[in-house]
Amino acid sequence: MQFNDVLDNLKIYEAGKPIELVVRDYGIEAKDVIKLASNENPRGCSQKVIEAVCHEASKMNLYPDDSMYELKEALAKQYSVKDENIIIGAGSDEVISFAVHAKANEKSAVLMAGITFAMYEIYARQTGARILKTPSAQHNLDEFLAMYQANPDVSVIFLCLPNNPLGECLDTKDVYAFLDKISPETLVIVDGAYQEYAAFKDVAKKIVPSDLIEKYPNTIYLGTFSKAYGLGGMRCGYGIAEPEIIKSLLKLRAPFNITNLTLKAAIVALSDQTFVQNSLKENFEQMKVYEIFAKELGFDFIASYTNFITLEFDKSKNSSQIAQKLMEKGIIVRNLGSYGMNAIRVTIGTPEQNSRFFELFKTIYK
Numbered sequence: 001m002q003f004n005d006v007l008d009n010l011k012i013y014e015a016g017k018p019i020e021l022v023v024r025d026y027g028i029e030a031k032d033v034i035k036l037a038s039n040e041n042p043r044g045c046s047q048k049v050i051e052a053v054c055h056e057a058s059k060m061n062l063y064p065d066d067s068m069y070e071l072k073e074a075l076a077k078q079y080s081v082k083d084e085n086i087i088i089g090a091g092s093d094e095v096i097s098f099a100v101h102a103k104a105n106e107k108s109a110v111l112m113a114g115i116t117f118a119m120y121e122i123y124a125r126q127t128g129a130r131i132l133k134t135p136s137a138q139h140n141l142d143e144f145l146a147m148y149q150a151n152p153d154v155s156v157i158f159l160c161l162p163n164n165p166l167g168e169c170l171d172t173k174d175v176y177a178f179l180d181k182i183s184p185e186t187l188v189i190v191d192g193a194y195q196e197y198a199a200f201k202d203v204a205k206k207i208v209p210s211d212l213i214e215k216y217p218n219t220i221y222l223g224t225f226s227k228a229y230g231l232g233g234m235r236c237g238y239g240i241a242e243p244e245i246i247k248s249l250l251k252l253r254a255p256f257n258i259t260n261l262t263l264k265a266a267i268v269a270l271s272d273q274t275f276v277q278n279s280l281k282e283n284f285e286q287m288k289v290y291e292i293f294a295k296e297l298g299f300d301f302i303a304s305y306t307n308f309i310t311l312e313f314d315k316s317k318n319s320s321q322i323a324q325k326l327m328e329k330g331i332i333v334r335n336l337g338s339y340g341m342n343a344i345r346v347t348i349g350t351p352e353q354n355s356r357f358f359e360l361f362k363t364i365y366k
């Protein structure tokens, strides 16, 4: 059967390998498998969320509140914006998809960093848009500007702040200086999936969504409950933008795209900021241990503003072999070979998980 041409150059997204796969393929017990591959919160989520979701389970027969009034109120309060500035998606992934489909098409181009979140390209290709990537892997705003000015058909720009899978993050003042030069007709998607981490480590990286969208009404800020809030399995993310943008994106949303349990989980998660702060604190304490470990063993890493660290190897080592050997022993990490890098991305785990990683890694790396 012939499908739409745009699908011909589209690869299916390869998600982080699940624990079940390692159990099946290598005969390791599930409790002994450590997943450091998808940037989930290793501390789980707030206990308050678990209790609230259990309680909410009795309402499964009912469709959710499609207005998502309560969660929008909670987000509006958290970010000092109005309900009409908010769209909620099944993960911020869904909001990325809405934004790209609302704005990009076969006559336009989508601009992004050389190495960045793989879904940007996939959603953009679905629309038939041309893909433009900067020569540098990490975000370089001079290159973004040069390519933007050389390609008047750019309709969407992605800024991943901080960037996944590399971990670097631009300073907000530099982002603003860049946005000053962008046409109000170009949609700029500011992906803040790891903003909680970046803002905790260095306030110079902090993006305040209300300030961003007031100064630059052509931007949309994206946040997610999947990382710092520890709700990856619940699938909830959000976009914050001017009502004009939100209204257009809402036209692409299916009714009831968020479940009752997810709405409840997100509302309660927002109310427990202590859980988030503790996660952030432990994350960066453990990040330091990774940095010291890398220096001791003599390989490079990228200074990270997220909950993962990218470890880079010289030619004497092969990242795909390292990732494979780790997996055979029960530790799942992300090999970045498919990005043309000799590197692995490791999610910062709990202190116990990280100790096991260091021990195993040492025996493999020698």
Ligand SMILES: *Cc1c(COP(=O)(O)O)cnc(C)c1O
Pocket: 039, 090, 091, 092, 093, 094, 117, 160, 163, 164, 191, 193, 223, 224, 225, 226, 227, 232, 235, 236, 237
């Ligand atoms: C994890 C992630 C997301 C979104 O994840 P969802 O689970 O769909 O909310 C978006 N952007 C980046 C860069 C991410 O790493």
